[in-house]
Amino acid sequence: MISAKKLINMAKKWRKYAALQRKRISLHHDGTESCCTSLPxxxxxxxxxxxxxxxxxxxxxAYLNNSLFRQLLKMSEEEYGLPSNGPIVLPCDSLFMDYAICLIRQGRAGDLQEDVLVRSSCSSSCLYKGQMKQQLLIC
Structure with missing residues (x-):
């Protein structure tokens, strides 16, 4: 039978281990993707x-001062946690990010922030699958 002291120590070790094993996205570079550069x-x-x-x-x-971009960073922290030595990963796909950058450059990000964030709350995979279906229909 395990003593209470040993049981408490084991529980502490498991908590530490679980905290280290947070959900993270690892970026794999195989050299075939032209959109990702290898320069850190x-x-x-x-x-x-x-x-x-x-x-x-x-x-x-300067984009860090924009409320839309700050909200995206908060959403990233909620979904992936704070990266200790890895990249910052936003919970949106590249097409949404292009749209958000366009809004920020035009100075319209504040006006459309709620609409944009509602759209981004859908998972990236749903957005990506929807875009693939639209591309197939256009072709």
Whole structure:
């Protein structure tokens, strides 16, 4: 029979182990994807983020002041946690990110923030599958 002290120590070890094994997205580079660059360094005044479909975006630091982008970062933290040594992964696909960047550049991100965030709450895989169906219909 295990003593209470040993049982408590085992529970602490399991909690620590579980905390280390948080859900993370690992980005695999096989060299065939042209949208992902292998350069980890970005220009001064910029930062890099990845989308759920593994596309890399290098953005100016001024985007961190935008409320739409801050909300995307909060959603990323809720879904994936804070990366300790890995990339920042946003819970959206690359097409949504292109749209969000376009809104930020035009200065319309504040007006359409709620609409955009409602659309992004759908999982990336749903958006990606829907886009694939639309592409097939167009062809």
């Amino acid at each position: 360094v970005v220009d001064k005044g910029h930062f890099a983020v990845y989308t759920a479909d593994h596309r890399r975006f290098v953005l100016p630091l």
